[in-house]
Amino acid sequence: MSPAAVKVDRLEKTLGKNRVLRGISLEAGSGEIFGLLGPNGAGKTTTLRIICTLLAPDAGSVEVLGFDTRTAPEEVRRRVGVVTADIGVYPRLSARENITYFAELSGVLDGELKRRVDAVLERLDMVPFANQRAESLSSGQKQKVAIARAIVHDPEVLMFDEPTSNLDVLASREIRNFMVESRDRGKCVIFSTHVLHDAERLCDRVTILHEGSVVATGPTSEVRGAHRDLEDAFLELVEAR
Amino acid sequence: MKTLAIVFRKEMREILRDRRTLLAIGLAALVTPTILVVISQVSTKTATQTYTVGYTGTIPTGLDILMTGTGLKLEPVADPATAAKQQVDLGLAFQPAGIDEWYDPTRQSAALADTRLQVVLGQFNAAKAAAALQQRGIDPGLLTPLPVTGHPLSSPVKAAGNAFLSFFLPYILITMGLTGGLSAAIDASAGERERKTLESLLLTPAPRSRILLGKILAVSVISLVAALAAIGSMLLALARIPLLDTHVSLSPLAAAVMVWLAILLAGCFTSLTLTLGTLAKNFRQGQAFSTPLYFITIFPASIILFIPDFNPNLAYYLIPILNAVLVLRDAILHDSIAWPALGLTTASLVATGLICWFAALRLFTRETLLIKS
Numbered sequence: 283m284s285p286a287a288v289k290v291d292r293l294e295k296t297l298g299k300n301r302v303l304r305g306i307s308l309e310a311g312s313g314e315i316f317g318l319l320g321p322n323g324a325g326k327t328t329t330l331r332i333i334c335t336l337l338a339p340d341a342g343s344v345e346v347l348g349f350d351t352r353t354a355p356e357e358v359r360r361r362v363g364v365v366t367a368d369i370g371v372y373p374r375l376s377a378r379e380n381i382t383y384f385a386e387l388s389g390v391l392d393g394e395l396k397r398r399v400d401a402v403l404e405r406l407d408m409v410p411f412a413n414q415r416a417e418s419l420s421s422g423q424k425q426k427v428a429i430a431r432a433i434v435h436d437p438e439v440l441m442f443d444e445p446t447s448n449l450d451v452l453a454s455r456e457i458r459n460f461m462v463e464s465r466d467r468g469k470c471v472i473f474s475t476h477v478l479h480d481a482e483r484l485c486d487r488v489t490i491l492h493e494g495s496v497v498a499t500g501p502t503s504e505v506r507g508a509h510r511d512l513e514d515a516f517l518e519l520v521e522a523r
Numbered sequence: 524m525k526t527l528a529i530v531f532r533k534e535m536r537e538i539l540r541d542r543r544t545l546l547a548i549g550l551a552a553l554v555t556p557t558i559l560v561v562i563s564q565v566s567t568k569t570a571t572q573t574y575t576v577g578y579t580g581t582i583p584t585g586l587d588i589l590m591t592g593t594g595l596k597l598e599p600v601a602d603p604a605t606a607a608k609q610q611v612d613l614g615l616a617f618q619p620a621g622i623d624e625w626y627d628p629t630r631q632s633a634a635l636a637d638t639r640l641q642v643v644l645g646q647f648n649a650a651k652a653a654a655a656l657q658q659r660g661i662d663p664g665l666l667t668p669l670p671v672t673g674h675p676l677s678s679p680v681k682a683a684g685n686a687f688l689s690f691f692l693p694y695i696l697i698t699m700g701l702t703g704g705l706s707a708a709i710d711a712s713a714g715e716r717e718r719k720t721l722e723s724l725l726l727t728p729a730p731r732s733r734i735l736l737g738k739i740l741a742v743s744v745i746s747l748v749a750a751l752a753a754i755g756s757m758l759l760a761l762a763r764i765p766l767l768d769t770h771v772s773l774s775p776l777a778a779a780v781m782v783w784l785a786i787l788l789a790g791c792f793t794s795l796t797l798t799l800g801t802l803a804k805n806f807r808q809g810q811a812f813s814t815p816l817y818f819i820t821i822f823p824a825s826i827i828l829f830i831p832d833f834n835p836n837l838a839y840y841l842i843p844i845l846n847a848v849l850v851l852r853d854a855i856l857h858d859s860i861a862w863p864a865l866g867l868t869t870a871s872l873v874a875t876g877l878i879c880w881f882a883a884l885r886l887f888t889r890e891t892l893l894i895k896s
Contacts, residue, residue: 297890298891331893334726336722336725336726337890338890356728356730359728360728364726369719370718370721371718371720372533372720373718375533375536379533384727386529387529387724387728387734388728428723431723432723
């Protein structure tokens with residue numbers, strides 16, 4: 283593994299009365315797809331939200347490319363792009379306007395702006411509907427807008443939180459291809475999902491969470507071990523606890 | 524400053540593409556003139572309306588001419604008391620010793636006919652008394668031992684117009700300042716949560732305080748435009764529609780005070796509605812949270828209506844909204860500015876806006892609200 287782009291150390295978080303994270307640690311490197319796996323409620327989304335500074339940890343620490351999320355949250359946000367299942371876009375803005383808005387807020391310089399937006403539109407094959415208002419786009423097209431706005435500032439770390447859960451087969455495949463492409467471009471890709479089959483196909487390394495704790499971590503093949511697939515490995519790990 | 528400009532530009536673009544907001548501004552500009560036209564027509568109709576007077580007995584010479592000339596139509600009836608219940612507006616029985624009158628005060632037409640009759644009878648009695656005195660060689664001036672000659676310091680017609688404006692203008696300023704930008708404010712706050720764009724927005728490195736300030740600025744502009752459009756159209760309508768024989772115009776000083784207060788109120792209302800919108804999960808809930816605001820904010824304008832001579836001490840000018848109403852009323856009625864009152868009002872409204880902005884900022888990034896979204 284290359285030096286850690288994201289380093290999570292003994293992270294704890296309680297939301298309301300629910301102790302969501304119980305001291306989890308993990309590391310994700312550049313040029314790899316790192317799977318954050320587990321059933322619903324395992325703490326995957328909370329972990330991602332802390333990494334991208336939306337939530338503050340109760341204990342433990344998170345570093346992104348050497349920047350601590352507590353002391354340098356804006357530096358962290360500058361280097362992170364997040365794609366979630368909730369493909370919220372501004373309906374009265376066009377796809378291009380949506381992306382431009384986030385590019386500007388992410389600090390893309392005026393001279394670079396058009397080139398960056400055009401590049402990302404082409405890269406995601408969005409040119410045909412770039413000037414269409416977002417309210418008239420399909421779910422797959424909206425998801426592309428969501429990806430485009432997350433990557434337009436060319437972040438080093440890309441996080442995907444259940445990105446395919448609302449999408450059809452074709453759109454899901456495009457997202458998976460995009461993750462692979464990003465890894466090949468040297469990005470640190472963190473893929474959070476409860477669909478272990480997807481993770482097994484894509485991830486170089488995985489961490490499995492269960493009830494806020496890490497139950498297994500390592501290269502995908504190692505975590506699967508002698509089991510038929512990751513799902514079997516996961517079930518045995520959970521039952522053993 | 525750059526973040527503020529980016530957010531402002533985006534919000535304005537979205538707002539101007541939103542039919543709800545455009546409709547609110549359009550209505551703001553149309554509703555007031557429409558109301559004024561209706562008031563004008565009703566008042567004209569009331570002034571020229573003829574009322575029917577059922578009578579028995581012999582009408583004193585000359586009184587019938589006076590009554591007909593003031594829109595009281597005389598109609599002989601069998602029983603004036605019975606007729607006054609339904610058939611006619613007033614029932615009169617002329618007798619040698621005087622007049623018996625029957626009318627139902629719950630009927631507006633009867634009350635108006637009675638008012639006219641009292642004026643006519645006053646004139647008739649005065650004329651009769653004067654003629655009787657003159658016949659006896661006595662100066663009729665004896666009837667008015669203290670004659671009064673009025674010297675109004677300003678035009679009574681203009682004063683009536685100013686009194687009308689001093690109530691109506693603060694009322695419109697407040698209602699339109701609040702409702703004109705309400706939809707945009709909720710859309711910019713609760714709408715972010717409902718559309719699920721809030722997380723993405725907060726994930727950008729842009730300072731959150733500036734993001735919020737950009738939103739406040741954009742919605743304030745819309746609020747201001749709505750309020751000024753409503754007032755502008757009202758003044759335009761008043762210049763063309765005859766209303767209660769009044770002359771209505773706004774002095775340059777009062778206009779300047781009004782614009783200044785409109786700016787302050789727009790900022791204040793926007794911060795407040797954005798704070799409430801931030802608490803809401805969706806647009807509908809945001810509207811529900813904001814509805815009571817209308818009743819709260821309209822209360823100060825009502826004070827002026829019910830207590831026209833309300834002259835409070837300076838401490839009252841610390842109360843937001845009420846202070847704006849009072850300052851604007853004074854500027855319209857007296858065409859002057861009480862600087863300490865205006866200073867306190869400005870400080871109070873700016874402080875209220877800042878407190879709301881700070882509250883909105885805290886709520887905007889509160890973990891529990893993010894998780895709920």
